[in-house]
Amino acid sequence: MKTYRPNVNEIERQWYVVDATGKTLGRLATLIANVLRGKHKPYFQPDMDVGDFVIVLNADKISYTGNKETAKLYHSYSGYPGGLKTRTLKWMLENKPEEVVRLAVERMLPKNKLQKRFMKRLKVYKGSEHNHQAQKPKPIDEIVPMWKNF
Numbered sequence: 001m002k003t004y005r006p007n008v009n010e011i012e013r014q015w016y017v018v019d020a021t022g023k024t025l026g027r028l029a030t031l032i033a034n035v036l037r038g039k040h041k042p043y044f045q046p047d048m049d050v051g052d053f054v055i056v057l058n059a060d061k062i063s064y065t066g067n068k069e070t071a072k073l074y075h076s077y078s079g080y081p082g083g084l085k086t087r088t089l090k091w092m093l094e095n096k097p098e099e100v101v102r103l104a105v106e107r108m109l110p111k112n113k114l115q116k117r118f119m120k121r122l123k124v125y126k127g128s129e130h131n132h133q134a135q136k137p138k139p140i141d142e143i144v145p146m147w148k149n150f
Contacts (some may be wrong), residue, residue, distance in 0.1 A: 006043045006050060015053045015120075015137035019128070020101065021061040026061065029104035031144055036109065036118040040143045046110075049117050055137055056124045060097035064089065074103070098124040 016035060020028055034040060038050035064072075072089040092100045101124045109115045123132065 004043055005011075005045060006048070011050050011094045013052050015055065015132060015135040016140045016143070017055045017057065017137040019057050021058045022063055025062050025064050025099075025100070025104055028056075029101070029108050031140070032056065032105050032107040033118075035140065035143065036105070036121055051112055051118060051121065052133070053121045053123070054136065054140070055132055056089075056101055056122070057128050057130060058126075059101045059124050060093060060126050062097070062101065075101075097126050101135050
C-alpha cells in the first residue's frame, strides 16, 4: 500500500478565526502553528504545504503565566555596533501586540523553506475587527475541540 500524497490542486484551504482574549500565549501559538501546517487534516505531509489560513483577533488581550511581563525579552539587532535593542513583553504588548503573537507562532514552526509560506497565511489584528469577511472564516473550535479548555 502506498502513502497518499495530495496533489496541489486537491488541497482546500479554509479560513479560521481565533479570539485571543484571555488565552495563554504559548498554547495559542502551538494551536495556530498546527493549523497553519495542516496537522489537523487527514492527508498531512510534513514536507508539503497543506495548511489553512488563521485570523487572530484581540492580540493585545492575551495572557501569560508567571513574571514574563518583565522577564521575557525580545531582541532585535540591526547589524551595526551598538545596534542591539531589547524590549520587554510589557513594552511589546503596549506597542506591538501583533508582533508578539506573530513571533510566538513563527518560532513554533519548523525552520525550513516552508516557514515563510506558513507565515503568509497568518493574519493578526490588535482589535476585534478584521477585513476578511468575504472569506467566511469559521471559528477554530470546529477543528480543535479542546480549544475551549485553554
